[in-house]
Structures are given as structure tokens and as C-alpha cells.
Amino acid sequence: MWSPVRGISVRASRSAAGRCLLRAAFVCLPILIGSLAVAQGLQSKTDVQVTFRVATQRYTDHFSADEVRRIEQAVQQALVDALNRQVTFLSFTRDDQPSRLAVVLKYSDFAGTGAGARRDTIFRIEVSILGQVVTSNEDWLYKGWTQFYDVLSTPEIAATEIGLAFAKLPIDHLVGKGLSHIPLSPTAHLVWRKATQDNVGRVAAVVIPIPASQLCMDDGSRLALSSQFSGDFGQQPVETVVVPQGEFRPADPSLLPQDVGHLFGIPSRASPDDQPWAVLDSAAEDKVSVKGIFVREYKPIDTGCSPVIQPSNSGLTGGGQ
């Protein structure tokens, strides 16, 4: 959704050295926009390599090694397509990338097995970053033991059949147990607001340098801002919850032109999320550095990411919407 930032006046800070006071239409409180992140330019979504491997004896016994490879390639593509359609805050590809989602079709360990040889088949998911596994999970059930006509035939049919499981991905599970470990962005702009009474800065908003229309993130989603600040005892990490708000559209778009249209969020100051924010707020603005933004919960918009309809979807092209 697009929720313009309104009712504020902002003070934008491009660097510690240069700051200028800017006023927006509805004006009330002074806000300090700290460019604490390194990059300023438009950033694209994080690319994630998707791999798929078959590790069930049922398949490896039935198909030759070459056929298994063909199944894996076809399913890998089906999975990439399904993820790109349904999980739009990351960009999924088959190509090598530092972030990787590895999905393995395997029998579950003992749990959920039927008597004898028939067993539950599951999709094991594993997320790794730069070769380091950061999380893995085996809760995504593909087929329970009660299936009795899932006979294997050709590699094409087997791949299609597995692909049917991706028609509606278990997004809450995939994000919660896997993709939430991949940074949505390594950087973010913190917008600081100066409280009138004690002149102490407080984070008012977080702008992620990716167009909101690309991320398609609806209300109910939750982000985690991972940051670090120099405290009395050295560098201290802190993770805070951010509630995405849609496109960053300050009342005066000339204020931060490079950020207009990007996703922005506000600190979740509802208990218990407010405690880490209190820690961050107590730190001086120039001592905080952003380490990354992560998606903890994802609620996609499945009716079109932007309310403004683009020409290609206007129905005037002869191609329909």
C-alpha cells in the first residue's frame, strides 16, 4: 500500500557535514534524515540462487542418473518461477549467487513414516549465505504416507507432478523458516526525528533503497533492522522490528528525490518490540550503522503492487490487464 509520509517537516542530512532544513506541507516536528547507509543509489532486489535435488530412493531407483538430473532441472525452474511469482521481495534465479536456497526432496526422518517402506516425502529447505548454512528445516510436507497412486513414470511427468506442489507455496513457512535469513537490503536510510523537549534524536522511519512497487509488501508484513552502535563497551548489535508502510512519498517530493517511491517503514513501538528500539534511540545518531534489513513476516499483495495502473496494464494495449 502506499502510505505517503505526511504531517511532518524534515531535516535531511546527506552527511555528517552537510545538513539542511527542509519543510514539507503539513509540518509539525523537526525530523533528521540520517544517511547512515553506505549506498545512496537505487538498489535492486537481492538475487537468490535456487537449487533442487532429489534424494528419495524411490526416485533414484526408478530413474537413471541422467533422468534424475532432468527432473531436478525442470523442478528447479518450476520452483524459481513459483518463487518469483509468490515471494516478490527477493529475486530468484538458477544462477550462482552468494545467497542460496537449496530444496531437497527426501524422505522425512522417522517421524511421519508409514509402516514398512512407504514414508512421508518432504521438501527440506536450507538457506546459505556465502557458503555458510544459516538455517535448515524439514517441516514442508510434500506427500504423506497415505498416497497410493503416486507411481513414477517419465521424468517429465514426475517433474510436473512435483511442480504442482508449488502452485500455492507455504509462504509463511518458507519466509519464517528460511528466506527471513537473507537480507532484503544490506543498507537502509534511517530518518531521525528530533524530540522538541530534550533535543535527542529518535528514529522515525527507515527507508529501504528498493522501489516498494517491486517488493509488493502488504500490511501485516514485518521487517527486522539489524544494526550496530558504538556503546560504552564497544560495538553492540541490536535488532529492531520495522513495520513496512509502502512507498516513501513525503509531502514535498523534492526533499529526498532519490528515495521517493522506495519502501519505507516505521519502528514497531508496540511492546515487546519497543525495547530494542529504546536501546537504539538512546544511541547517538552518528554512532549507529545499519547491517541489513530482513523480512521476518511477509504478506504479499496479490492484486497488483501499485495502485496506479501502468500503461501496459491499462487495457488499451489490446493485451488486457
Added chain:
Amino acid sequence: MRIMRLLVCVLPLLLALPARGQLSAEEVIRRNSQGQAAAATAQVLAAKSQWKEAEAKLQEAERQCGTEAPTQPCRLLLTYSMAWVAQQQGDTDRARTYYQRVLKEAPSNGAALNNLALLEVAAGHGTTAEALWTRAIDGDPQHAGQWALQLGEYYSRNARYSDALRQYQVAANRLPDAETPRRRIVESYVRMPDGALNELATQAFAWEPLFPSTTRIAYELLVKRGFAEPSSDQILLRWISLISEHDRVTEATLAIVPEGWKTGPVGELRSYLKDPTAPGFQWGWWRQSPARISGTLELASATGKQLLRETRDATRTASCWESALNWVSTPDMLMDAHNSDAPNTGLSSFLDLTQNLASLYYHYPSLDPTGRKLDRIVRSLFESKGMYISRGDWEATQNYHTTLALIYADRGIWNPKSDTFYAAGAIFQLRAALDDANRRFHDPQQKFFQPLPELKEKLAEGYVQTNQSQRAAAQYLSAAAAYLDVDALDAAQKTLSKARELGSSPETTRQLTNILDTRQKLLRGTPVEVSPEKTPWLFQPAGPIDQEFLKRQTFKISVDSAISRAGDTESAQAQAIKAYQFATQQQVPLVGAGDLVRWRRLESQLRANTNTPDVRRHAPAFSEAKPSGKSLQLTIPGHSRAAQVELDPQLSKKVMLSSAPQQ
């Protein structure tokens, strides 16, 4: 629809051309295509904030469009694009002028009405915006859901939550596959602290199968608000079941429950979750109806699996499941939980628990050294099965028979031991499971075809093990036919060989061999002409090879043949049309992913040859619910009931009207 509307507008103009000095049809197409390309380029430039370049591109293209009537689509698109570019730059006045120009010529263009409405909202003209969205909803019914959603957003931003809710309801009705309007409905209720929640409760029940994530949010809102209407028990029950199915119920889950709400059942849940392995745990409230017992079984099933995964402690897991099975002390306890319109999840949980516990005993013999525990499980299965048999619930009895069959087969008990019950063997249970499946196929309410080749082959194996070679031969033939149904040709060949070795009926064996050979040839790319003369074995039902089986094989062979003739366009098209007409007229059930692939290819081939656009390309491959339009039934692994593949009405009409050209 839009394309059709455009064609209706443009076609007469095209047909009237070219008269003196007027544009030729080719020229009109060329200019309209140029306009589309320019609009696309402008969109890309705008994305890079290259506004001036985008505008220049559009203006140049507009000049090239010309002013003649047939190039109206080109001009409309470019004007729309200019409006959009202006809107992106925040130039409200220019954008408004352009959109109004579009709407003068295309007054019900929903996209232009929507974008203009957004502009008016930003300019503070809410009433005007409201009227524009209302016009879009009325004038562009195909996208009314989208415009209703936007109007709902407008109302919501203005704290008019009841109005917003009404629009979100329209959007949800018009967009049956979309989760967003449903999430908005829940959010609207969140913002209306005093709103009546009855309607939300009713809707949430209906959303559960398709939108579990939003349904959970809805249930949690109802729980947090201490919903006190008669359906509140159902809310608590469904909430716990939904979490058990997709996640894990913990004591923290229950933290949202307000004090004083359902204290009895919530208190019991809290006690259970403290130690799910405690033997002899007894439910009170949760024991008072079959649906509630089902909920506890689902909870125990999920909790036990999680426990085993996390701790690998088989003893505690067995204790969790044994305790849960003890809750079902009499066979009728689960009975009313089964609503015939929905799969019996309670029974599935019960059987799942039973099977898993049997499996646990099998893998950890120390848990049941004398086998008495397993005997008790089997006895309980027999007891509860009888009730479902008397009700004629063949879906339930099929699950029971299959569970028992596997327990016996895996222990090599094909026939009952001398001192046991006549049904206490794998052969009896396998036959019963196959009979149940057959009843479900012939039940006019279900017509659910299940090939079940593995069960059929297992039964044949049972006959071999018990020296009943004649029965084994016939059963292997039946398994071979089922393997042909699921496109497992290698397995079909193997079972046919086994049947032959055991002296199976020569006629049936020959007929199945002919079908298998034909299908193997097709795999190698050799097309086949399906006719009583060329493929008589597809037209002679006899013995175990019935008309229904031959219909399914005819469909597979016809489609594979049409696809293998792709180089020979005319003959391929003729066969594709025949296959399509055959499948739809005979209502051939599609079996497995193989037939789904066939159907997609068949449609794709027919679309290409009839110039029919693929309007359903983003639609799901199949649906659980019966669609409003025509459909074919689909049996797929993982689904306990038939799914439906919706036909593309446009393609269907074209194909059904066309007669297959002579080959």
C-alpha cells in the same frame, strides 16, 4: 474481453478500408504496434526517471499515429501513457487533462478512471474520486474487484471502515483467488473495535482451505476480542486445528486469549501443552463432541511428530500418541465430525496417529515386545471401521482398509491366522480398500476415479504368497491396467509379464499388450490413428477391461498421437480436435500429472492453430472446487478427492464448433 471490445470497435473500420486516401489494414496495424512499442519504451524510461525522454518518445509516437479513426487505439494508449508519466512526476493538472481525454473516448476504461481517482484523492477531491471508482466498478465489470479494492482503500484511509468493508467484500467476491481483499476485510474489523464479528466468523470458516494465513489472523482477532457468539466454540477449535496443521501450538500461542474467555477449554489446552506425553491425560470440554476430539487428535499428532523430530525420543513420542488414541474409546466418537462435503480431517488424524504408532512399534520393538499394543490398535481400528461401513462412508472405510492392509502386509500376514478374525489379513483388507475405491467411482455424487496400481499389485503379491496363482494372474492384469492409467509403462510391462507367467487370460493379456505396445510406440514418436479398424483393441470392452478404461486409454493415445504429428500440421490438428472433442464429450477423467501435461499440450496446440489467446495462462492448473464453467475431473496424488481442470470457454467453443478436417 478488452481485446474483443477493441476488435468490435476497430474491425468495422478496418473492413471499410481502404477507400480513397484511407489507411490500409496493414498500415493501421503497423501504427498501432508502433504506439504500443513507444508506450513500452516510455514506461522503461520513466522507471529510470528519464521523464523528458519518455515524454519525447510518446509525443513523437503520437504524431506517427495520425488522426485517422482506425488509429484510435494507438492514440488512446499514448495519451494514457502521457497521463501516467505526468502522474509519476506529480504533475496533477497535466495528468488529469490526459486521463480526461482518454475517458472521453473510452468512458468505461477502469484503469484511467482508477488513476484519475488516485489523482483526485491526492488533490483533496475525495468525492470526485469516489464517483470515479464507482463508475469504474459499474463500467468495467471484468476488473470491478480491483477497483472496489481501491475504493475500499480510500474509505479505509478516511476511517470510513464500514464503507471500506463493503467494498472489500465486493473485491473478495470478484477476486475469488486473491488473498489481499480478505486480509483487508480482517483489517477493517481490527479497526472497528465495536463492530459485530459474526460475519467475519462465517467468512473465516469458508476461507480456511484456500487462505490459511488470513484465516488465522481472522481467528486470532476473534479470539482476542473474546468473541462470544454461538460459533465461538468452533472458532477456538478451528484456530487450534489450523495452527496444528501448519505450525505448532505452544503455551505462547494461547497468550492472546483474553482472561475469562473459554476458561475451561483453554485451561485444558494449557495443561496438556505442559506435558503432552503425560499418560492418562483426560480432556473435559474437548471430549464433548466429535469435532473437538478431532481437534485434540490433530494437536497430538502434530505435537508427537515435532517431539520425535526434536528429541528423537521414541518412548515419549509413543506415550504422546498412545495417550491420544486412548481418547477415542468408542468407535462413534469421531462420527459426526465427518461433514460429507469436506474431507474428514479428524479421521485422517486418527488413522495417521494409528499408522505412525504402528510404525513406531515396528521400528522400536522394545516399545511393544509382546505385540499386544499393536493388537490393541488393530482391534480399535476394526471397531471404529464398522460404524463408517454402516454409514456407507466409503472414503473413510477406504482409509481404514488401507491402513489395516499395510499393517498386515508389512508383517507378512496375508490371510488371518487360525485363531483370529476372518478379516485379520492383508488380502481381505486390500480387497476391501479396492472395493471402496470402486464404490466411490460409481457413486454419482463422487465419480472419483483412483487407479491405485500399487495396492492392486500388492494384492496380486498376496495371492502369490498364498498360492492362489489364478487370482494372482488376474490381479496382475488389473494392476497392469492401473499402471497404464498412471502412465507407468515400465511397471505395466513388468506386471503384464508376471500375469503371463501365471497363466493369465490370453485375450485380456493380448488386449493390454496391444495398448501397451501402442503407447510405447508413441513414446518413440510413432503416431497412431485411432479407429475401430486400426486400433480395434480400444473398442472392445471385455472382462476386466471396461469401457471406462478404454476411454481413458483412447484419450491418452489420441493426444500423444496428435502431439507426435506436430510436424504434419493438418493431420495433427485433425487428431487434436478429435481428442479434445472426445475428452469433453465423454467427460474422460484426467489421471495424474501425465494427463495434466497432455491436456495443457493439447490446448496449446489447438490455441496455436486457432489463433486463440491464452486467457487462462495465469490461472491455477486445477482447482479443488467445482468451477462455474465446464471442467474435466482430475485425479492427483496427494488429494483425497477429485480436482477439476477448468476448460477455456473460448477455445472450447471454437474446437467444439469445428469439424475435424479429413485426413
